Amino acid sequence: MPTRPGALERRLALIVITDRGFAHxxxxxxVVGDALRAGAQAVQLREKTQPPRKxxxxxxxxxxxxxxxxxxxxxxxxxxxALAVGADGVHLGPHDLPVAAARRTAPTGFLIGYSADEVDAxxxxxxxxxxxxxxxxxxPTGTKPDAGQITGIDGLRRVVLAVDVPVVGIGGLSPARAPxxxxxxxxxxxxxxxIMGAANPGRAVTGFLRxxxxxxxxx
Amino acid sequence: MPTRPGALERRLALIVITDRGFAHxxxxxxVVGDALRAGAQAVQLREKTQPPRKxxxxxxxxxxxxxxxxxxxxxxxxxxxALAVGADGVHLGPHDLPVAAARRTAPTGFLIGYSADEVDAxxxxxxxxxxxxxxxxxxPTGTKPDAGQITGIDGLRRVVLAVDVPVVGIGGLSPARAPxxxxxxxxxxxxxxxIMGAANPGRAVTGFLRxxxxxxxxx
Numbered sequence: 445m446p447t448r449p450g451a452l453e454r455r456l457a458l459i460v461i462t463d464r465g466f467a468h469x470x471x472x473x474x475v476v477g478d479a480l481r482a483g484a485q486a487v488q489l490r491e492k493t494q495p496p497r498k499x500x501x502x503x504x505x506x507x508x509x510x511x512x513x514x515x516x517x518x519x520x521x522x523x524x525x526a527l528a529v530g531a532d533g534v535h536l537g538p539h540d541l542p543v544a545a546a547r548r549t550a551p552t553g554f555l556i557g558y559s560a561d562e563v564d565a566x567x568x569x570x571x572x573x574x575x576x577x578x579x580x581x582x583x584p585t586g587t588k589p590d591a592g593q594i595t596g597i598d599g600l601r602r603v604v605l606a607v608d609v610p611v612v613g614i615g616g617l618s619p620a621r622a623p624x625x626x627x628x629x630x631x632x633x634x635x636x637x638x639i640m641g642a643a644n645p646g647r648a649v650t651g652f653l654r655x656x657x658x659x660x661x662x663x
Numbered sequence: 664m665p666t667r668p669g670a671l672e673r674r675l676a677l678i679v680i681t682d683r684g685f686a687h688x689x690x691x692x693x694v695v696g697d698a699l700r701a702g703a704q705a706v707q708l709r710e711k712t713q714p715p716r717k718x719x720x721x722x723x724x725x726x727x728x729x730x731x732x733x734x735x736x737x738x739x740x741x742x743x744x745a746l747a748v749g750a751d752g753v754h755l756g757p758h759d760l761p762v763a764a765a766r767r768t769a770p771t772g773f774l775i776g777y778s779a780d781e782v783d784a785x786x787x788x789x790x791x792x793x794x795x796x797x798x799x800x801x802x803p804t805g806t807k808p809d810a811g812q813i814t815g816i817d818g819l820r821r822v823v824l825a826v827d828v829p830v831v832g833i834g835g836l837s838p839a840r841a842p843x844x845x846x847x848x849x850x851x852x853x854x855x856x857x858i859m860g861a862a863n864p865g866r867a868v869t870g871f872l873r874x875x876x877x878x879x880x881x882x
Contacts (some may be wrong), residue, residue, distance in 0.1 A: 525760060527768045538716065539715070540715055541719070
């Protein structure tokens with residue numbers, strides 16, 4: 445089992461979400477390597493357009509690298525790919541396999557995250573077995589043009605108050621914006637562009653982690 | 664376990680592959696119902712464009728109907744969806760999760776089919792754990808415009824001779840063409856348009872099944 449009680453929320457202080465198009469100037473593997481060395485403890489592989497056969501080598505590499513670093517590894521959308529590479533969990537959204545179906549299919553201890561931007565959807569996902577909620581879009585972002593409406597910090601706070609699992613903010617987040625996310629009660633941030641597109645991904649990771657540590661009093 | 668030794672190839676005399684666009688004048692559920700009543704013993708749900716959340720209700724319904732009829736139920740591409748609805752198997756192709764990865768992920772006895780149009784790919788899939796091969800495109804077809812080159816009856820025969828698992832022909836097949844497929848050594852046919860688009864799907868099913876029975880001497 446990847447986590448002990450209470451450990452999950454600490455490890456979700458930052459979820460580094462991959463994006464092939466964003467990973468400049470390095471490759472996805474390079475940027476994730478930088479992020480892991482800087483202390484990131486959760487990585488999510490997000491490949492919306494590539495077929496599973498093409499994604500598999502990258503998924504295996506990131507699984508190996510995260511395991512080596514003691515970090516959690518999630519796969520977006522595809523439970524089958526997640527299970528095939530031995531990921532710690534899957535991150536699901538409204539168009540994916542429902543949480544309840546994934547929970548019945550996955551082995552005990554397998555983590556399930558769910559994207560919900562409002563209270564009812566978040567509560568339903570937790571009732572169905574979600575281990576954490578990714579809530580947003582907190583701020584407008586170009587990375588997910590289909591992300592729908594903006595929840596803002598107030599919407600994030602409402603979701604945090606509504607569920608008893610960790611909530612991670614997502615959408616337009618940066619180290620500068622992380623304190624507001626943490627102040628709203630989220631355990632951390634999920635970030636794509638501000639890490640994958642950073643000139644110095646390690647420094648961005650450090651910024652995110654400091655914001656979460658400051659709020660929880662972790663050293 | 665869905666099959667006993669030898670039973671699989673008899674049940675693969677015909678694989679009815681669903682196609683939402685083709686199911687006229689009835690719905691997919693109606694056409695599959697007709698096919699099952701006519702004796703079809705294998706159904707494959709094929710939904711290339713719909714997200715899993717939208718496909719799930721149909722998958723559950725077809726799983727229930729095939730179970731009621733004692734027929735096998737396969738899901739195309741998505742191992743996770745197949746596992747979530749309790750399908751008997753998954754049908755994979757070159758762009759999907761590799762057979763070896765699916766085999767490691769799926770429970771014992773779960774069936775894996777693989778689309779291969781030539782000998783090397785078929786052998787590799789069987790080595791990796793495929794239970795049967797779907798070989799084609801045997802004849803040109805409009806249902807899979809991306810199907811690649813035409814294998815013909817000769818190409819089908821080469822694949823049949825190369826592997827020791829059941830081979831099912833696919834691509835442009837009809838009851839009239841089924842005898843040639845069976846004569847090439849295939850255990851049966853997979854069909855989309857000639858059943859889903861038939862005025863009388865039951866009659867088309869009967870035609871396919873007779874061709875397979877004739878060859879194997881089944882009553």
